[in-house]
Amino acid sequence: MALLDRSITEEALETTWEDAPGVVGFLTSVDHKRIGVRYIYTAFIFFFLAGLQALVMRVQLAAPDQHVLGPQAYNELFTMHGASMIFLFNTPVLAGFGNYLLPLQLGTRDMAFPRLNAFSYWVFVLAGTFMYTGEFIGRAPDGGWFAYVPLTGKEFSPGLNLDFWGLGVLFVGISTTVGAINFIVTIFKMRAPGMSLNRMPVFCWSILVMGFMVLFAVPALTVATALLEADRIFGTAFYDPARGGDPLLYQHLFWFWGHPEVYILLVPALGMISSIVPTFARAALAGYTWVVTSLVGIGFVSFGLWVHHMFATGIPAQAMGFFSAASMTIAIPSGILIFAWIATLWRGTVRWSTALLFVMGFASIFVLGGITGVMVASLPFDLQAHDSYFVVAHFHYVLVGGVVFPIFGALYFWLPKMTGRLLSERLGTWSFWSMFVGFHTGFFPQHILGLLGMPRRIYTYDKGLGWDLLNLISTVGGFLFGVGVLLSLVNWWRSRSGTPAGNNPWYAEGLEWTTTSPPPHYNFAVVAPGAPAGDLEGALDRATPVTADLDAVPERAMEVPEETYVPFVAAVGLAVILVGLLVEKVLIGGLGIAVALAGIGVWTWRTSEDAS
Amino acid sequence: MNGLDPHGPDASHIAGLFWLMVAIGGAIYVVTMAILVVALFRRRPRLNDSASRNDRAFIIAGGVIVPTVVLAVIAFATVRVTNRVTAARDDPVHIDVVGYQCWWQVVYPGTTAVTANEIHIPVGRPVELGLESVDVIHSFWVPDLAGKVDLIPGRRNTLSLQADRAGTYRGQCAEFCGLQHTHMALLVIADPPDTFDDWLRAQAKPAGSSSPVFDQATCAGCHTIRGTHARGDIGPDLTHLASRSTLGSVTVPNTHENLARWITDAQSMKPGSNMPPVELSPADLDALVAYLESLD
Numbered sequence: 001m002a003l004l005d006r007s008i009t010e011e012a013l014e015t016t017w018e019d020a021p022g023v024v025g026f027l028t029s030v031d032h033k034r035i036g037v038r039y040i041y042t043a044f045i046f047f048f049l050a051g052l053q054a055l056v057m058r059v060q061l062a063a064p065d066q067h068v069l070g071p072q073a074y075n076e077l078f079t080m081h082g083a084s085m086i087f088l089f090n091t092p093v094l095a096g097f098g099n100y101l102l103p104l105q106l107g108t109r110d111m112a113f114p115r116l117n118a119f120s121y122w123v124f125v126l127a128g129t130f131m132y133t134g135e136f137i138g139r140a141p142d143g144g145w146f147a148y149v150p151l152t153g154k155e156f157s158p159g160l161n162l163d164f165w166g167l168g169v170l171f172v173g174i175s176t177t178v179g180a181i182n183f184i185v186t187i188f189k190m191r192a193p194g195m196s197l198n199r200m201p202v203f204c205w206s207i208l209v210m211g212f213m214v215l216f217a218v219p220a221l222t223v224a225t226a227l228l229e230a231d232r233i234f235g236t237a238f239y240d241p242a243r244g245g246d247p248l249l250y251q252h253l254f255w256f257w258g259h260p261e262v263y264i265l266l267v268p269a270l271g272m273i274s275s276i277v278p279t280f281a282r283a284a285l286a287g288y289t290w291v292v293t294s295l296v297g298i299g300f301v302s303f304g305l306w307v308h309h310m311f312a313t314g315i316p317a318q319a320m321g322f323f324s325a326a327s328m329t330i331a332i333p334s335g336i337l338i339f340a341w342i343a344t345l346w347r348g349t350v351r352w353s354t355a356l357l358f359v360m361g362f363a364s365i366f367v368l369g370g371i372t373g374v375m376v377a378s379l380p381f382d383l384q385a386h387d388s389y390f391v392v393a394h395f396h397y398v399l400v401g402g403v404v405f406p407i408f409g410a411l412y413f414w415l416p417k418m419t420g421r422l423l424s425e426r427l428g429t430w431s432f433w434s435m436f437v438g439f440h441t442g443f444f445p446q447h448i449l450g451l452l453g454m455p456r457r458i459y460t461y462d463k464g465l466g467w468d469l470l471n472l473i474s475t476v477g478g479f480l481f482g483v484g485v486l487l488s489l490v491n492w493w494r495s496r497s498g499t500p501a502g503n504n505p506w507y508a509e510g511l512e513w514t515t516t517s518p519p520p521h522y523n524f525a526v527v528a529p530g531a532p533a534g535d536l537e538g539a540l541d542r543a544t545p546v547t548a549d550l551d552a553v554p555e556r557a558m559e560v561p562e563e564t565y566v567p568f569v570a571a572v573g574l575a576v577i578l579v580g581l582l583v584e585k586v587l588i589g590g591l592g593i594a595v596a597l598a599g600i601g602v603w604t605w606r607t608s609e610d611a612s
Numbered sequence: 613m614n615g616l617d618p619h620g621p622d623a624s625h626i627a628g629l630f631w632l633m634v635a636i637g638g639a640i641y642v643v644t645m646a647i648l649v650v651a652l653f654r655r656r657p658r659l660n661d662s663a664s665r666n667d668r669a670f671i672i673a674g675g676v677i678v679p680t681v682v683l684a685v686i687a688f689a690t691v692r693v694t695n696r697v698t699a700a701r702d703d704p705v706h707i708d709v710v711g712y713q714c715w716w717q718v719v720y721p722g723t724t725a726v727t728a729n730e731i732h733i734p735v736g737r738p739v740e741l742g743l744e745s746v747d748v749i750h751s752f753w754v755p756d757l758a759g760k761v762d763l764i765p766g767r768r769n770t771l772s773l774q775a776d777r778a779g780t781y782r783g784q785c786a787e788f789c790g791l792q793h794t795h796m797a798l799l800v801i802a803d804p805p806d807t808f809d810d811w812l813r814a815q816a817k818p819a820g821s822s823s824p825v826f827d828q829a830t831c832a833g834c835h836t837i838r839g840t841h842a843r844g845d846i847g848p849d850l851t852h853l854a855s856r857s858t859l860g861s862v863t864v865p866n867t868h869e870n871l872a873r874w875i876t877d878a879q880s881m882k883p884g885s886n887m888p889p890v891e892l893s894p895a896d897l898d899a900l901v902a903y904l905e906s907l908d
Binding site for chain 1: 614615625630647652654667670671675676680683687691743748761770782783784788791884
């Protein structure tokens with residue numbers, strides 16, 4: 001009866017739900033909040049590394065004919081910068097927010113599969129470590145974050161460098177996929193009784209859309225990299241034209257994931273914005289149905305765009321017309337979202353905060369990125385812009401403007417919930433303006449550089465091509481942006497002794513603001529206030545309700561698994577398999593399989609016991 | 613090198629499309645940001661009951677109707693320009709370009725002329741380039757003249773372009789192709805038709821003489837000099853090297869000093885290129901450079 005019993009003491013709940021202290025608790029926790037925060041911290045470490053890599057590249061490009069870096073070092077840097085930002089920062093940091101916020105916003109006590117959640121974090125952190133191992137032993141991946149064949153085949157890239165990328169990406173895909181499954185099931189089965197789907201917070205909708213997109217997109221990436229590694233390790237010829245393979249197959253597979261991936265990152269950010277805007281407009285979100293429909297629409301349309309990354313490959317123009325048109329139509333749901341937020345602001349009375357500043361920065365940057373997106377979707381213009389700095393500018397406008405700015409807004413908005421301490425608004429404002437001005441200064445000139453013929457991925461350029469001044473400006477902007485990021489990180493650090501946030505510092509709507517900051521391990525003392533008592537009778541302390549159907553009708557109580565080493569062991573086993581594949585040693589691979597099977601075996605055995 | 617300062621019909625059509633989209637996109641950006649700023653800072657009247665109906669009209673107008681109209685205009689312009697730049701040309705000059713890590717082989721089908729990195733074309737006549745690669749993917753891009761098309765192993769792509777004015781147009785590989793992607797540039801030299809015909813006749817001729825140093829050193833293993841025993845097919849054809857203005861895929865000007873340094877120490881000029889250091893006595897080096905400079 002604990003789910004319904006208002007008399008049960010919070011101490012008793014705390015005892016049931018708290019983690020073991022110290023390292024044991026660190027390795028065994030299945031608490032979605034701990035895992036979520038850990039995701040965010042870890043992702044920011046990779047963000048920091050990838051940002052440093054970007055700045056080193058900008059130093060090299062600040063003037064023509066510089067020798068800060070040679071070609072090998074430069075190629076490694078842009079490869080790791082892109083791979084880190086996509087695989088190790090943007091994707092996991094959003095997973096972190098999803099993990100942290102989903103159960104709180106849905107009014108439940110944990111994710112549907114808490115152990116799977118821990119497993120997906122461990123796989124992510126081991127995959128990131130694996131990819132960076134290459135960097136630290138002087139074998140950093142150097143084939144670009146997209147790793148086009150045949151350049152990345154064994155013939156042209158004989159070293160282990162590429163394997164750190166290929167196997168690492170395979171590995172991180174496992175983490176993303178199981179995370180997505182967990183999000184989807186949590187949303188469908190764990191909503192608080194009575195939270196019908198059409199009343200679910202927009203952020204949860206965005207995570208649902210993202211989850212389905214991951215399920216359909218990531219298998220393509222898995223196949224692309226698995227075939228690449230099969231070609232590299234076992235000598236197959238999926239991509240070798242001399243033996244009947246086709247290098248374009250790789251590009252199709254890669255972009256069938258790669259284009260939806262942009263929206264996999266963007267959609268949760270749009271969900272965050274849909275929480276922040278109404279709060280600071282002090283008005284309900286305008287057009288909830290339109291907003292949710294647009295998010296779902298973006299999810300669908302994003303799967304019809306991938307060939308626009310391949311306009312220059314010589315595919316017949318008629319076939320490309322379809323992809324050109326589909327790429328443009330994505331502007332419509334994006335436009336609906338922008339105008340829904342504007343309508344919300346129009347109706348409300350705006351109260352400024354750093355979180356809202358970052359969202360307005362998003363709007364000013366992302367709309368421009370969307371417009372250049374329509375431009376590069378236009379086939380003939382793309383033939384000029386493709387693989388030039390115009391595209392570099394375009395996708396940084398979309399990904400930094402569309403994802404990184406909202407993430408910073410979300411940090412200023414939700415970090416007080418996670419830590420119980422407010423961030424400094426003054427420092428936050430400085431950070432915002434530094435990032436905002438730095439961003440435009442850094443990336444706007446790159447549009448022009450691309451039009452002036454500067455291709456991507458070159459480590460230096462000759463004098464006299466008209467690129468010198470714009471590159472210098474771009475470098476200055478990059479550093480200003482970096483300073484802005486540092487100010488926020490300092491702000492984050494200093495907030496440990498900041499003003500206590502209270503339950504709801506922003507007077508925001510949503511269940512996460514009804515509990516304490518930080519929330520207790522069990523999230524809510526009473527999780528099913530509206531449910532008829534009979535449905536959840538006999539529930540244990542460590543339990544949370546499972547609901548069914550669109551209207552979240554209470555079904556039964558689910559026991560939430562205790563903390564366990566099993567996810568960690570299974571993840572380590574997988575990592576050992578990767579090492580075995582990397583060094584091509586059967587023994588190591590076998591050991592990894594044994595460890596992983598042992599972990600997964602204990603896990604499933606215990607699960608079936610739970611179910612009985 | 614400037615896609616917005618076109619010197620041929622293909623680049624011109626694309627530049628026109630670009631400016632159309634900049635005008636439309638710029639207008640949309642300014643208007644959207646203006647509405648956003650007003651929404652943020654306007655003085656607020658009391659709410660009334662019709663707010664949610666107004667919201668819907670606003671969202672549909674700004675998010676559906678305006679983008680649909682604008683996209684239709686851009687799509688129409690896109691189709692028109694696509695048809696123009698991909699249309700078959702009358703009586704084009706055929707030239708094959710083959711990508712190597714990291715330089716361009718240039719072949720004039722129907723003649724024996726083979727050169728590298730510098731493509732001569734006649735002014736005012738359409739050119740159809742056949743694009744292939746022997747190793748990895750490269751991309752042919754001369755912004756002044758046309759958009760880019762990839763060179764993909766196992767495939768043959770084509771790109772049509774035309775130069776309306778005589779001149780030298782720089783281009784650069786646009787697909788990351790390895791260590792020396794950066795130094796895989798090329799020049800398109802548009803000559804008046806008579807000059808082009810003379811040039812092509814001269815290029816088709818074999819070399820006037822051979823060089824014992826070239827044949828005995830490792831040079832001949834990789835390079836061809838037509839009319840001699842050097843038949844290598846790994847590096848550029850050097851039959852008329854002295855007629856080219858640059859070395860190493862437009863890495864350095866083709867001067868006496870650069871040529872000597874390129875032979876002995878190409879790695880310091882283009883690190884990672886497939887040109888190995890060649891060890892020669894000073895006398896042999898002088899003889900070799902003198903010989904190569906005679907190949908005009």
